[in-house]
Amino acid sequence: MSTDAASTVKVKVATCSLAGCFGCHMSFLDIDERIIPLIDVIQFDRSPLTDIKIIGDCDIGLIEGGLCNEENVHVAQQFRQHCKILVAVGACAINGGVPALRNRYSAQECLEESYLHGLGVVDAQIPNDAELPALLPKVVPLQSAVHVDYFLPGCPPPADAFMEIINAVLQKREPQLDYATRRFD
Amino acid sequence: MTDTLQFFIDQQAVPFQPGQTLMQAAQAAGLYIPHLCFHDGLTPHGSCRVCIVEINGSIRAACTTPATANLQVHSETSALRTQRRQLIELLFAEGNHLCPSCEVSGNCQLQALAYDLGMTHYEFVPLDPHRQNDGSHPDLFIEQDRCIFCELCTRSAQQQDHKNVFGIGGRGADTYLFAQADSSRLADTAITAQDHAAHICPVGCILPKQGSYQIPIGQRVYDEQPIHLRGNHRPDEQDATP
Ligand code: SF4
Ligand code: SF4
Ligand code: SF4
Ligand code: FES
Numbered sequence: 001m002s003t004d005a006a007s008t009v010k011v012k013v014a015t016c017s018l019a020g021c022f023g024c025h026m027s028f029l030d031i032d033e034r035i036i037p038l039i040d041v042i043q044f045d046r047s048p049l050t051d052i053k054i055i056g057d058c059d060i061g062l063i064e065g066g067l068c069n070e071e072n073v074h075v076a077q078q079f080r081q082h083c084k085i086l087v088a089v090g091a092c093a094i095n096g097g098v099p100a101l102r103n104r105y106s107a108q109e110c111l112e113e114s115y116l117h118g119l120g121v122v123d124a125q126i127p128n129d130a131e132l133p134a135l136l137p138k139v140v141p142l143q144s145a146v147h148v149d150y151f152l153p154g155c156p157p158p159a160d161a162f163m164e165i166i167n168a169v170l171q172k173r174e175p176q177l178d179y180a181t182r183r184f185d
Numbered sequence: 186m187t188d189t190l191q192f193f194i195d196q197q198a199v200p201f202q203p204g205q206t207l208m209q210a211a212q213a214a215g216l217y218i219p220h221l222c223f224h225d226g227l228t229p230h231g232s233c234r235v236c237i238v239e240i241n242g243s244i245r246a247a248c249t250t251p252a253t254a255n256l257q258v259h260s261e262t263s264a265l266r267t268q269r270r271q272l273i274e275l276l277f278a279e280g281n282h283l284c285p286s287c288e289v290s291g292n293c294q295l296q297a298l299a300y301d302l303g304m305t306h307y308e309f310v311p312l313d314p315h316r317q318n319d320g321s322h323p324d325l326f327i328e329q330d331r332c333i334f335c336e337l338c339t340r341s342a343q344q345q346d347h348k349n350v351f352g353i354g355g356r357g358a359d360t361y362l363f364a365q366a367d368s369s370r371l372a373d374t375a376i377t378a379q380d381h382a383a384h385i386c387p388v389g390c391i392l393p394k395q396g397s398y399q400i401p402i403g404q405r406v407y408d409e410q411p412i413h414l415r416g417n418h419r420p421d422e423q424d425a426t427p
Contacts, residue, residue: 091285094306095277098286103313143308151305155285179411182305184284184296185402 010043011170012058014083017048018072019099019139020065024090025049027156028062031163041170058083060169062162066096067140071133080146087165088142091155091184098155100139107135150175154183192256194218194238201252208236208248217413218260219269219298221276221387222335223248224417227344230336233276235269235298244268270302278309279358280388281330288328288397289389291405292420295333296388297412316361321372324394325383332362332390342382345425350376362390381425387417396421 017025025048031038046055055061061083067073080086091097102110116124142148152161161181168175191198192207194216201210211218212225221233231249238247239259247260259265276282276295284290316329334353342350349365366373376382383391402408406418 088306091283095283095311097283100281100283100311101286103281103311104315138313141306141311143306144310148306153305177305179300182300182303184299185287185290 010041011060011166012045012056013042013047013060013062013166014045014055014058014079015047015049015062015089016064016075016079018063018065018075018093018142019068020090020092020097022048022064024064024092024156027154027159028089028162030159032159034159034163038166042166055079055082059085060166061086062089062165063087063093063142064089064156065092066094066099066142067136067145068099069133069135073136073145076142076146085149085169086146087150087152088148089152089162090157091153093142094151094153095141096139103138107137111135152177154181155185157181158183190252190254192252192254192258194258194260199252205252206248207238207245207250207252207256207258210252211247217416218247219302219413220248220417221294221298221333222337224337224341224385227337227340230340233272233333233335235272237265237268237272239265266302269298270304273299273302273304274307275309276333277304278307279312280314280333281311282388287331287389288392291402291408292400293389293407294387294412294417294419297407297415300407301411301413312358314358319364319369319371320394321370322376322394323372324378325371325376326392326394327362327364327371328390328392329362331388333388334360334362335387337385337387338362338382338391341385342376342380345381346376348375348380348382350374350380350382379424379426384419384422384425387419393421 044050045058046052055078061079063079067076088094092099111126115126150165152165158181161177164177165175189200191200194211199210199214199216206229208218208223218236220236222230223236229248231246234246236247237244240256284296314330318329319327336353339351342348352363352365353360354363355361363369364371364374400420406420407415
């Protein structure tokens, strides 16, 4: 439980990267100095930016990346349970993106290519530690597992799109993505 | 001589010549009706349905409906906009449209229509097709999983290049594009990189082997202007020799 009284009035934001490359998080940070006034009104909960590992109740959850393994599904469900508004961030979250290029092959074929037959593989073996989450047969979009409230397309979405979604939530209005902030690449 | 023939699109008068379709007349008048499988100069195909308009309460394809005098056509209604967007979403779900890794991203008419119609995502379950690609031709590559089966390439090859190059086979989810050669290889057809058919695909299915990713982001066809202002164009459409 947080003991910071002031933080309770701030809008709580959680973020995570599932089957993504962290590029969307980097783009979020491209809001540059606009993060300074934001700090007065938002507080990060679970996020790679805070290193908090367990999500608490939040106003907005921003999920980068689609679902490629069982842990991704679990995290997506946790975000859905704890976030009033869930946002699919980036091409990977929205339709699998670049990781979904593996959908042409079976998960087993991908593992064999990476760990048995790939170029430069030494000590060939497929990792099978019980802690490693099992791969899903295909990389699937976030909205195939949980209800998503808003979608920020782009690879990555531009910083302005992140600002717009956060401002819309702060101002209790619908987000408006204009032509320049609604790209698929 | 006689009074100018005209019909109306969203209350705006559109002049037409007898024999023109709604789409041809609208295009000549500078009015944009969203479309993918229509190309002026090729016989209409009426397959993508993106050009749907409403006439007396029924839905028609503008590219196959003949213009008639004083017709009241509705095009930019919110219901039609939603239906067009859903058609685009279906096309995305039916192919492997992973734009960040696609050669034609920024220059793609399917993607541009998605932008213009406000698509951010789709809920349809992706079909994840796995069709045969074809890299046999020295200058062209076929990336089948992005084909939307508009048959612009088949019509362009026949009607502009006077060659049989492409065909569409199969049905439903198993529909596929094929090269008209005994070997089914594009290299064994008569197509050349200068043919119209090599410069007409509205998506990233028939690709030049050279020159991809060379236009900087910001200068691609649809980076600044939406398709309803820019029209359906490819950056290399001038490279086809008549
Ligand atoms: S959408 Fe692009 S930037 Fe974002 S995680 Fe996927 S690959 Fe990375
Ligand atoms: S063909 Fe168009 S819509 Fe499909 S992946 Fe390429 S850019 Fe995206
Ligand atoms: S290859 Fe291109 S032009 Fe030909 S049918 Fe497919 S999408 Fe249309
Ligand atoms: S443009 Fe009319 S059906 Fe395709």
